[in-house]
Amino acid sequence: MTTTTTRIERHHYDVVVIGAGGAGLRAAIEARLAGKKTAIISKSLFGKAHTVMAEGGAAAAMGNVNSRDSWQVHFRDTMRGGKFLNNFRMAELHAKESPQRIWELETYGALFDRTKDGKISQRNFGGHEYPRLAHVGDRTGLELIRTLQQKIVSLQQEDKREHGSYDARIRVFDETTITELLLDGDRIAGAFGYYRESGEFILFEAPAVVLATGGVGRSYKVTSNSWEYTGDGHALALRAGATLINMEFLQFHPTGMVWPPSVKGILVTESVRGDGGILKNSEGKRFMFDYVPDVFRKQYAETPEEADRWYTDPDNNRRPPELLPRDEVARAINSEVKAGRGTPAGGVYLDIASRLPAEEIRRRLPSMHHQFKGLADVDITKEAMEVGPTCHYVMGGIEVDPDSGAAYGSVRGLFAAGEVSGGMHGSNRLGGNSLSDLLVFGKRAGGHAATYVDQLTGRPRVAVTAVETAVETALAPLHRDTGENPYTLQQDLQAVMGDLVGIIRREAELEDALVRLAELRERVAKVSAAGGRKYNPGWHLALDLRNMLVVSECTAKAALERRESRGGHTREDFPTMDPQWRRVNLVCSLAGDVVRLARKPLPKMRPELVGLFDRAELAKYLTDEELTEFDALVATDAATGAAADTAADADAEKER
Amino acid sequence: MGTETSGAPGKPAAKRQFRIWRGDAEGGDLQDYMVEVNEGEVVLDVIHRLQATDAPDLACRWNCKAGKCGSCSMEINGMPKLGCMTRMSTFEENETITVTPLRTFPVIRDLVTDVSFNYEKARETPAFAPPTDLAPGDYRMQQVDVERSQEFRKCIECFLCQTVCHVIRDHDENKQAFSGPRYFIRAAELDMHPLDARTDRKDYAQTEQGLGFCNITKCCTEVCPEHIKITDNGIIPMKERVVDRRYDPLVWLGSKIFRRGQVPQTSVTSEHSPGAVRSSAAGGGVHSHAGGSHDAQAEVQAQQGVNWHREVPHPTAPAVDASGKLPLTELTFDRAAAPSPFGDDVTFPLPPEHLNFAHPTQDERNH
Structure with a gap:
């Protein structure tokens, strides 16, 4: 050719x-x-x-609903959410420029929901201090x-x-x-x-x-x-x-639907658990009581009776363990499934049907009820949902x-x-x-x-x-007829990533994943696609596979390397955040065919941006060395601030 | 580890019969497949299973699989639908499910059609004209005012309304002059936009988009997966505006009660020219999407067109009673207008001698 x-x-x-x-x-x-x-x-x-x-909205500190909102607050929220591993300059530019970008959309004809005084309405969302998301319904x-x-x-x-x-x-x-x-x-x-x-x-x-x-x-x-x-x-x-x-x-949601296939991957909002939904394994056991970590013992109920009283009397009872933080819930589901107590589709049951009258479920969770009824004919007022961790964003x-x-x-x-x-x-x-x-x-x-x-x-x-090579590479799967079906390879890749490089990671599993990915690489190199060139999804998938594979290798390698848990990376063998690791980005590059991993220090945040946070918060993320620098910075800042009136504005911003 | 679990929990999967149109612009036919179907699946899941097993090169568009992107439009047992929103449980247990590509657009391969017609019409529709006196960030609009346009902006561009529309479904020749329901609501959306600087949206809809061709059979509203009231909230108000009466629900209601002859008419759906109805069906017919053309030559052409390998039904017209009239009145009918008042066997454009529509500018010239 x-x-x-x-x-x-x-x-x-x-x-x-x-x-x-x-x-x-x-x-x-x-x-x-x-x-x-x-x-x-x-x-x-x-x-x-x-x-x-995307349903929620677009975050921009326009201050339409709460005028105290500003780019500084948005910046702070973003850094907190990213556990301080964000590129600070990107977070800064994003917080500063997003209002302009949203307003610009209106000149293109966008019609956002409005506030009473006719401005763009903004809604609350997890992690944002003020109502900040410009939105149009969902x-x-x-x-x-x-x-x-x-x-x-x-x-x-x-x-x-x-x-x-x-x-x-x-x-x-x-x-x-x-x-x-x-x-x-x-x-x-x-x-x-x-x-x-x-x-x-x-x-x-x-x-x-x-x-x-x-x-x-x-x-x-x-x-x-x-x-x-x-x-x-x-x-x-x-x-x-x-x-x-x-x-x-990678961002995973702990409760996405895993069955039936028509709704597989669709997220089940956390409020199902907040309204009384409980998690059960295939033996019918409400297993979350076995997974309350010591640090949370005091806040979470120890018996189902106490947990059930919380919904009506939260002041005198402790919270049900289904409401543990997202990663704890995911870890528990993961452990149950791996112990063989999962559902046939590889999830657990989320049961609200037996907990609330049908009428009440429809009233509290109208869109959930409607969505699953419409898409899958699953009646959440009658049967339990099958849920498991779902990959959402990288x-x-x-x-x-x-x-x-x-x-x-x-x-x-x-x-x-x-x-x-x-x-x-x-x-x-x-x-x-x-x-x-x-x-x-x-x-x-x-x-x-x-x-x-x-x-x-x-x-x-x-x-x-270069063009000749590209043509050959693209046509190769069509010319081979001995290789495997691309759909089988995709399923195998998905199984490796889902089972071994999923929401909760362990060293041995990650090592196993790398071995299996190497095997897959051999198989993907020999993939063959039936049919011709005209709109042939099998051929298209065969070409996409090598991209999926190399990116999966990057994820698996980096996940093995980072020995801490932070944000979207949870290592069961290293369950806490490590301030030393916060200073490091893992950088992947390609040498020939092989993925190379290198460590690179994070860029250092500018003093005026560090000054937006208070020390108690920074102490959770920074090393002692960095905190000493911060203290020195605050000391000089206070000295100059007292000396010059012009610095007053900056200080006022800081106090917000 | 292992491959995906395919059996439904506790319930064995059943084999179901599917007939799927396979082929391309050169021709093709329906092929039979026996395929495993599990509880709770939708048609798109079954097509994906077919791709992974018997038919790896079966072409089908899809993206979100959650009814939000409008990619997987297809005709399932003859009805235009989204594959991801059509549950298998809506069919009888032993029912054969026939899946064909959208009929109004030229087929590319299997279930994939060339929908570029829609993108061309989109490009012709004049874009939002921002107010010149407002800076970005200074736009002020009330929720109640934006809601009417927002309804139309829910559109996911699945083009089901376009494929079901009688004006172009079996009348390729009308495509030039007719933009279709999707772009009528785009024009309506801009017309109702509180800050759009253009004032000629309604004229545009009439003179350039062919709004007058629409005879309000409401098929577009019926198939809309987003439940946009395309006819009631978009097309009818635009038609009302076209006759230069400011939109007002009361005026609209009035126009429903005081029917034709009492309200100024410019729409081609007027009954003033009975000659326009050239119903040729002997025994009458039913309001139908089955298609067909009244024109013998067109029918021969359709039969020769190797596209569909389907029988072209005989011409149809609404059933009439003993007096030769439709057995209903609009007041008691379940729709805001009669089923195609011309009968389903009339092609557009109409011969000039039958036209009762006067072009507004021509009109002025004549006077």
């Missing part, structure tokens, strides 16, 4: 944005506004991105994606008026997958991929690429993510010489320059934004911060990609040999 016999459609663009979710569309808008000829690559149809799944993600989609259409209409064609300066390539980034030396020269519909190849020659491909959840057995989340951007970046950070941090991703979104590592001209980039959320993401993250860093990545193109002296060239 040579390129002479393969038709390849060629396009020339200034900026190619891979991914058409919130971050990708925002980046494309910015690049186009900067006058660059921009292409948007979407694996699905335009407007179907996973962003539509479909904020859809509003965001539709708004950006319509803004792109409006730019295309401008171009039509000016240049006579909608596609003159910004074009959407839908149902198109990129399989390789092409380099000229260390500079991005283009991207190679295929149209999913026809299977025809397509080559973009472009000096700048923005990756906005989202997450990696499809490597897990139970996930709330769609099929697109195969870690394409993570893998493309690695292969192009960029680095990934924090790949050990905090880790491409290591980027916080201001420009340019990827670190050896490559130039590569930018990243959204879930595919790492650092912003540290070890755990606050609800609502992902939608604002998309907008803030999408805009930045698009803008800086345009600037990068401006300062280039010559256009990088795509090497013919």
Whole structure:
């Protein structure tokens, strides 16, 4: 197979944005506004991105509901949520710029829910000190994606008026997958991929690429993510010489549905447990009483009788153990399943049906009842739900320059934004911060990609040999007929990741996972896909598998390396947070085919930002050495503050 | 460890018969599959199982699998539906389930159709025009005012309303002039947007989008998975506005009571030109999605079109009573309007001599 016999459609663009979710569309808008000829690559149809799944809202300190809110408070909440492992500069930019990005959406036609005085309404959410999430009912993600989609259409209409064609300066390539980034030396020269519909190849020659491909959840057995989340951007970046950070941090929800399949992965809100739902194993035992850690003994009930009294009389009784923190619940479920007391689908029972009258359940949990009745015909007033930990979001991703979104590592001209980039959320993401993250860093990545193109002296060239190799790699699964079915391989990969690199990790299991991933690597290298090139999902999956595999290896390696528990990484053998580990990012890179892991110190937070926290809180996260520095800083700050009136403002901010 | 558990807890999986259309633009046919179905599954789960077992290259779009993205639109036993929202428990135990691609759009492969028609219409619809005198952050709107547009913004663009719409479902030739329900509610959404700077949305809907073609059979509302009241809240108010009466529920109600002849008419659905109804069916028919064309030549063409391998039904028209009239009045009917008042066998555009619609600008010129 040579390129002479393969038709390849060629396009020339200034900026190619891979991914058409919130971050990708925002980046494309910015690049186009900067006058660059921009292409948007979407694996699905335009407007179907996973962003539509975001329900809660977009966090932005606009202060519409509580005027005491400010970027400083939002910054503080974000750092707390990420257990101080966040890239402080990204958290700072995010907190400062998100209100502007939200207001901008209104000029694109977004219609958020309103306050009484006509401003954008903001709602409370876990981890946010003030009501902060701009929202539209429970479909904020859809509003965001539709708004950006319509803004792109409006730019295309401008171009039509000016240049006579909608596609003159910004074009959407839908149902198109990129399989390789092409380099000229260390500079991005283009991207190679295929149209999913026809299977025809397509080559973009472009000096700048923005990756906005989202997450990696499809490597897990139970996930709330769609099929697109195969870690394409993570893998493309690695292969192009960029680095990934924090790949050990994945956000799991302890109670996602595991059965029936029609609702597998859909989250069951914690309020089901708050309203009386209990967890039972396959023997019918209410097992949470066996899993109350010593530190929580005093606050949690020891008998079912006492626990049951709490719902009506919380002042004189201790809480039921079902309401332990998220990770404790997940650990308990995990242990029960691994001890063989799980349900056939690998979860446990969450029973509210036998605890409250049907009428009461419908009144308190209307949307839960409606959703499961509608999607799966599961009546939560009549039967127990089968739940287990569900993979939801990856905090880790491409290591980027916080201001420009340019990827670190050896490559130039590569930018990243959204879930595919790492650092912003540290070890755990606050609800609502992902939608604002998309907008803030999408805009930045698009803008800086345009600037990068401006300062280039010559256009990088795509090497013919690189394209030939890309064609061969892409066609290989179709030409092999002895290999395994891609669906089997995907299931096996999901089983390894779900069972061994899931929500609770142990050293032995992680080592086992790495061995199994190495075996899978051999098998994936020989995968074969039946059928032709035209809209062949088996072939598409076969090509995605290698991305899923390399990203899974990064997660497993980093999880084995980090010997502490923090945010989205829980090690049963190292159950506490270690301040020394807070100073370290684990950085993955690719050497040939092999994933390399390195430790890198976290950037040091600027004094005025450290000053936003009080000492008691910092003591939980920082090493003694860092605390001594903080004390010295406060001492000098107080001295200068007393001397100069001009410092008064900063101090006032600090006291809030 | 191990592969995914596939048996439902306590209940053995049953084999069910599926007939799935396989093929591409060149042609294809329904293929039979016996496939395992577990309790609580939806049609999309079964298609995924088929992909993992018997048919790895079965093409089907999907994304969120939670009814939020609108990707897995297909026709299940002839009804346009989302695969992820159609529970297997809604079928009889021994019922064969037939899955075909959306009929209104050209097939690409298997269940995947070319929906670019919709994206073209979206591109033609003028975008939101921001008010020039307001800076970002200064927008003030009341909840009650944004709610009407918000209803339409719930749209997940599954295009079920587009595929079910009679005007284009079996009349490819109407696609040029007709944007479809999805884009009528887009126009309505912008029309009702409290701060949109354009004032010509209703004219646009009438003159460019072909709103007048819609004869309010409400099929679009019926299939909408988001339960948007496309006809009642979007199309009808736009039609009302088109006749240049400010939208007001009372006026609308009035127009339902004081029917035609008493309210200024510009819509092509008016009955003033009985000649427009050229019902040719001898025994009458029923309101149907089964399709068919009144035109013999078109029918031959449809039969030759290798796309569907399905029988093209004979022309249909609403059943009439002894006096030759529809056996119902709009007041007692369960819909706000009659089933296609032209009969289902009339194609658009109508011959000019039958048109009772006068173009507003032409009208002025004539006077």
